[in-house]
Amino acid sequence: MSLHSLAEDPKKRRPPQDEIHRAGCKRTQWDNVPVSRCSEECPKGYRRFMKTGIHHCCFDCIQCSDGEISNMTDRGSCVKCAEDQWTKDNIQCVPKPTEFLSYKDDLISIVVSVISALFFVKTSVILSMFIVYRDTPVIKASNQNLSILLLVSIMLSFLCVPLFIGHPVHVTCMLRHTSYGIICSVAVSSILAKTLMVYSAFKATKPGTSWTKIVGLKITNSVVFFCSCIQVLIGLIWLTTSPPFPENNNNVDKIIIQCNEGSLLAFSILLGYMGLLAAVTFIVAFLARNLPDSFNETKHITFSMLVFCNVWIGFIPAYLSVTGKNTVLVEIFAIISSSIGILGCIFFPKCYIILMRPDLNVKNVILKLAH
Structure with a gap:
């Protein structure tokens, strides 16, 4: 073919x-x-x-x-x-799926919120107790005004927790660190003022000392105002020059929605000032720890500042070693732990005396302990 x-x-x-x-x-x-x-x-x-x-x-x-x-x-x-x-x-x-700490997808968000709300209520009860028993010797010896200011600051610190949960927006990003930094500075400066008051009041019992003049000047309010204003100034400079803002961090398989600090230097200064106040308060309380029992609040303050400093020292490496929503969880745990430490070490012993040992909440007993 x-x-x-x-x-x-x-x-x-x-x-x-x-x-x-x-x-x-x-x-x-x-x-x-x-x-x-x-x-x-x-x-x-x-x-x-x-x-x-x-x-x-x-x-x-x-x-x-x-x-x-x-x-x-x-x-x-x-x-x-x-x-x-x-x-x-x-x-x-x-x-890509989005990731941020939310109530809908993260059970831990509900857990920390419940813990924060629970201790907010407990702090409110203690505050009410201090107002009701304000005329008792135990409350008077601890300076009622500073104690109430400290309790209000602790309550507000627990209220800061919801700012860290949910979809980040400009308002929450700007208020997260600045609001807690100011509230924490008010709390620590109140503790510092309480410590200075106790120490100076004991030294003023010796005639002819310069501590008599210091007690007369009522420096406690000045200490709280001055120390808090410095932190307010730091926060205002941060918000006006380089405020935090929400950002989307694109990873290979997900988008992390988080708050960018804006200025890492300002964030470091804010944390550093908190640490400085806590360190000064711890040193002053430690030096005054051997005062007589009627002024023995400095021992409780020493333990509270020890807990506070340990929490925030451990916060730094933990914050730098995690990413995404875990960084927010680290911040929340640090806020809750440090606030509970101050509340437990300073106020729980007084509540025990008021409720369980009223026989010790007598002026004659306190005067005997002072000698």
Whole structure:
């Protein structure tokens, strides 16, 4: 049969063997298409990678890189997904899930909120108790005004916890650290004023000392006002120059919605000032720890500042070693732990005397203990 007769019937025509050999791996119009003997068709999620030094139709199949897809077989290149998308098996671009500490998806958010609310109520009860028993010797010896200011500050610190939970927005990002920094500074400066008052009041019992003049000046209010104003000034400068703001941190498989501090220097100064106040208060309370029992509040203050300093010293490496919503959890645990430490060490012993040992809450007993 001649080639001319085969041309009249294309379905029956077959190319000669040497023509197939010359065509190599190239596709033809015949029903029995020659298949490459060196490469198979690349599946979805892969792309061709041409081999060098051999026939041009011989290639390897390489999986698409992270963030790229190939949704067709035998593709020569991969398509890059958008920044807010990630790849599913390198075949399809899907939206990245968002991550932030929320009440809906994180049980720990509900737990810390319940703990914060519980101790807020406990602090409110203690505050009410100090107002009701304000004329008793135990309350008078601890300076009622400073104690109430300290209790209010602790209550507000527990109320700061909800600012760290939920979808970050500009308002919550700006108020998170600045509000707690100011509230914490008021609390610690109140403790410092209580310590100075106790120490100076004991020294003033010795006639002819300069401590008599210091007690007369009523420096406690000045200490609280001056120390708190410095932290307020730091917060105002931070918010006016480089305020915190919400940002989306794109990772490979998720988008972390978080608050950017804006100025890391300002954030460090705010924490550093809190640490300085706590360190000064701890040193003064430690030096006054051996005063007579009627002025023995300095021992409780020493323990409270020891707890406070340990919590925030441990906060720094923990904060730097975690990412995403875990950083927010570290901050919340530090706030709750330090507030509970101050509340427990300073006020629980007084509540025990008021409620369980009223026989010790007598002026004659306290005067005997003073001697």
